[in-house]
Amino acid sequence: MVSRDYVLSLIEKAEKGDKRALGRLLTVLEDVGSETAWALEYLASRSRGAHVIGVTGIPGAGKSSLISRAISVLRRKGYRVAVITIDPTSPLSSGAILGDRLRMQEHATDPGVFIRSVTTAGLLGGLSLSTLSMIEAFDALGYDKVIVETVGVGQSETLIMNAADTIVVVTMPGAGDDVQALKAGVFEIGDIYVVNKSDKPEASKTYEYMLFVAEKGDIGRSGSWKPPVIKTSSTLGMGIRELVEALEKHLEYLKGSGEKKLRLASRRKLLVKLLAEKMVMDSLKTVTEAELSKLQDDLEGFYEKALRIAKATGEKLVNLRIQ
Amino acid sequence: MSTERMLSPPTTRRKIKVLVAKIGLDGHDRGAKVIARALRDAGFEVVYTGLRQTVDQVVAAAIQEDVDIIGVNQHEGSHVYIARKLLEKLREHGAGDIPVVMGGSIPVVDVEVLKSVGVKEVFLPGTPIDEVVSKLLRLVEERKS
Numbered sequence: 001m002v003s004r005d006y007v008l009s010l011i012e013k014a015e016k017g018d019k020r021a022l023g024r025l026l027t028v029l030e031d032v033g034s035e036t037a038w039a040l041e042y043l044a045s046r047s048r049g050a051h052v053i054g055v056t057g058i059p060g061a062g063k064s065s066l067i068s069r070a071i072s073v074l075r076r077k078g079y080r081v082a083v084i085t086i087d088p089t090s091p092l093s094s095g096a097i098l099g100d101r102l103r104m105q106e107h108a109t110d111p112g113v114f115i116r117s118v119t120t121a122g123l124l125g126g127l128s129l130s131t132l133s134m135i136e137a138f139d140a141l142g143y144d145k146v147i148v149e150t151v152g153v154g155q156s157e158t159l160i161m162n163a164a165d166t167i168v169v170v171t172m173p174g175a176g177d178d179v180q181a182l183k184a185g186v187f188e189i190g191d192i193y194v195v196n197k198s199d200k201p202e203a204s205k206t207y208e209y210m211l212f213v214a215e216k217g218d219i220g221r222s223g224s225w226k227p228p229v230i231k232t233s234s235t236l237g238m239g240i241r242e243l244v245e246a247l248e249k250h251l252e253y254l255k256g257s258g259e260k261k262l263r264l265a266s267r268r269k270l271l272v273k274l275l276a277e278k279m280v281m282d283s284l285k286t287v288t289e290a291e292l293s294k295l296q297d298d299l300e301g302f303y304e305k306a307l308r309i310a311k312a313t314g315e316k317l318v319n320l321r322i323q
Numbered sequence: 324m325s326t327e328r329m330l331s332p333p334t335t336r337r338k339i340k341v342l343v344a345k346i347g348l349d350g351h352d353r354g355a356k357v358i359a360r361a362l363r364d365a366g367f368e369v370v371y372t373g374l375r376q377t378v379d380q381v382v383a384a385a386i387q388e389d390v391d392i393i394g395v396n397q398h399e400g401s402h403v404y405i406a407r408k409l410l411e412k413l414r415e416h417g418a419g420d421i422p423v424v425m426g427g428s429i430p431v432v433d434v435e436v437l438k439s440v441g442v443k444e445v446f447l448p449g450t451p452i453d454e455v456v457s458k459l460l461r462l463v464e465e466r467k468s
Contacts, residue, residue, distance in 0.1 A: 020417045023389035095363035102373035108383040115387055119368055
């Protein structure tokens with residue numbers, strides 16, 4: 001249980017550029033629930049209109065290295081950049097190796113860059129809620145670009161992508177043909193498509209496939225924006241400036257068309273939904289556990305017991321007042 | 324390793340987050356990767372920062388990731404110098420409370436030196452993984468209380 005004063009002092013220090021305080025604040029937000037929801041409200045009210053960029057694509061496509069390259073260009077333009085990278089939790093041990101950061105370590109000591117790694121662990125959309133909360137924190141603390149990197153598989157990650165202003169879908173040579181690219185999923189909602197590792201053979205073929213899909217015009221999320229396809233190579237530093245230009249152009253488009261406001265609204269709506277769900281789950285757990293503690297330790301009648309607990313929980317939940 | 328590798332249920336609470344780091348001109352990362360993987364299997368969240376990092380980069384990563392513990396792996400003889408500098412920089416950045424442990428090719432005679440500098444544990448070659456895990460858990464518990 002974290003106190004209100006503690007969280008407020010973290011926010012205050014983080015506003016002054018204290019990275020230790022910001023790191024700690026993000027830990028509080030990682031496990032945000034009924035008790036700390038007020039902090040989210042507070043942060044959201046201080047939003048400075050950050051450009052939220054979702055980067056997704058198959059594992060090994062080079063997303064982290066590409067982001068690292070893009071950070072260099074963004075920094076030269078004077079932007080402050082925050083990155084949230086998401087790596088999978090082992091379903092066997094529930095541990096995780098967070099390895100995305102190592103591709104971006106050259107920016108670790110840059111005062112205008114903050115990188116945070118999180119895992120997919122978490123109860124029912126917990127990942128989405130903590131990631132959204134972190135986005136709000138970075139936005140409030142004056143980061144101009146907030147980049148969220150996911151492996152793009154799993155429902156919660158697709159959900160996070162919906163909170164982004166701009167979605168970048170990264171693929172690489174040999175990753176599949178145009179049918180693969182036409183499949184439903186996160187590939188449908190890209191605003192910018194990138195063929196990374198374009199120094200490799202077959203890059204043009206993959207580029208043509210992506211171009212075909214992008215030009216068909218039935219992918220992408222918004223009206224008149226035509227998703228560009230960009231060839232990049234993190235190794236050679238090729239196409240990075242073009243990528244950043246495309247990001248800027250898309251932001252301009254969002255602002256000009258009024259869509260930026262709509263995307264912020266839908267991000268907030270998602271936050272409300274996830275927070276409400278979390279609150280229900282939190283209280284549900286409390287009630288169920290209280291019922292469970294009343295249970296006798298005999299071995300039979302488990303179906304009836306479960307039914308009784310479910311009923312009692314349901315009844316209490318209806319009358320429950322969430323603080 | 325346990326023979327019962329069951330699918331574990333997701334939890335809301337954050338796991339223990341550990342930073343595995345290699346500092347300076349040392350290209351041998353097999354040991355660091357073995358440790359990283361073993362800690363993953365023990366249920367830790369492991370941030371690995373890769374080869375040839377500076378002390379400043381490791382401190383920055385530890386702070387931004389808000390890790391519970393830092394493990395430094397060294398094989399090239401500069402462990403005492405690096406430990407001193409690392410702990411000094413951590414304190415400088417208000418992160419002196421994060422426990423630091425070390426491992427690798429470290430002469431036995433240096434163990435006490437490292438501990439006097441502020442390193443909490445030193446794991447010499449051949450230390451069983453279970454011992455590493457239980458000592459790390461203990462350090463994290465101690466820090467919490």
